[in-house]
Amino acid sequence: GAVVSQHPSWVICKSGTSVKIECRSLDFQATTMFWYRQFPKQSLMLMATSNEGSKATYEQGVEKDKFLINHASLTLSTLTVTSAHPEDSSFYICSARDWGNSNQPQHFGDGTRLSIL
Amino acid sequence: GEDVEQSLFLSVREGDSSVINCTYTDSSSTYLYWYKQEPGAGLQLLTYIFSNMDMKQDQRLTVLLNKKDKHLSLRIADTQTGDSAIYFCAERGAGSYQLTFGKGTKLSVIP
Numbered sequence: 001g002a003v004v005s006q007h008p009s010w011v012i013c014k015s016g017t018s019v020k021i022e023c024r025s026l027d028f029q030a031t032t033m034f035w036y037r038q039f040p041k042q043s044l045m046l047m048a049t050s051n052e053g054s055k056a057t058y059e060q061g062v063e064k065d066k067f068l069i070n071h072a073s074l075t076l077s078t079l080t081v082t083s084a085h086p087e088d089s090s091f092y093i094c095s096a097r098d099w100g101n102s103n104q105p106q107h108f109g110d111g112t113r114l115s116i117l
Numbered sequence: 118g119e120d121v122e123q124s125l126f127l128s129v130r131e132g133d134s135s136v137i138n139c140t141y142t143d144s145s146s147t148y149l150y151w152y153k154q155e156p157g158a159g160l161q162l163l164t165y166i167f168s169n170m171d172m173k174q175d176q177r178l179t180v181l182l183n184k185k186d187k188h189l190s191l192r193i194a195d196t197q198t199g200d201s202a203i204y205f206c207a208e209r210g211a212g213s214y215q216l217t218f219g220k221g222t223k224l225s226v227i228p
Contacts, residue, residue: 006159032214034215034216042220042221043205043218043219043220043221044160044205044218046215046216049214049215093159093160095160097214105148105150105162105165106162106214106216107162108152108159108160108161108162109159110158110159111157111158111159113157
């Protein structure tokens with residue numbers, strides 16, 4: 001089945017640090033990937049849609065200069081949380097859509113737990 | 118915007134059937150999904166149903182869709198302790214690949 005790999009799974013860093021999270025589709029090509037944020041005991045909030053070879057589409061209220069998204073290849077999208085602060089601590093999850101099969105559901109990574117001290 | 122609603126908690130005894138319900142508002146929904154999330158993990162796709170279907174069965178899982186009432190349910194037969202998790206209902210609207218998620222139902226299975 002389709003596998004999405006997300007790395008790292010857990011990161012702890014100091015306030016002011018920039019953190020990069022990778023999302024890879026391992027056995028399929030993904031022109032579109034999605035980045036979500038999940039607060040404790042809450043649902044997933046879509047942050048942005050990552051499009052291969054073009055700019056990401058950000059949801060209302062999400063700062064694009066704070067959350068930089070790069071989707072340089074058909075199998076990799078990255079989310080960089082710039083100058084992270086404690087309020088950015090959260091669980092970040094990516095998902096990917098199989099380019100070759102538009103009817104297939106999104107496949108999710110295992111998430112990245114980000115803790116900013 | 119579109120909305121997806123779920124009850125927050127469900128508790129069942131091991132061996133019983135669990136039924137998790139979901140309602141949505143988007144009348145143009147094309148696909149509806151059920152995802153499972155265990156603590157500290159990502160989302161695992163359990164099953165999904167196309168909007169022109171009424172029912173889909175996959176081993177212990179049965180999905181029922183009432184499109185007229187915009188109601189979706191997930192039945193888990195012979196519920197096991199390993200089924201304890203949060204279950205998210207999600208819908209995908211026409212012309213879009215974005216998903217709208219419910220808040221999740223926490224299923225607790227009592228041994």
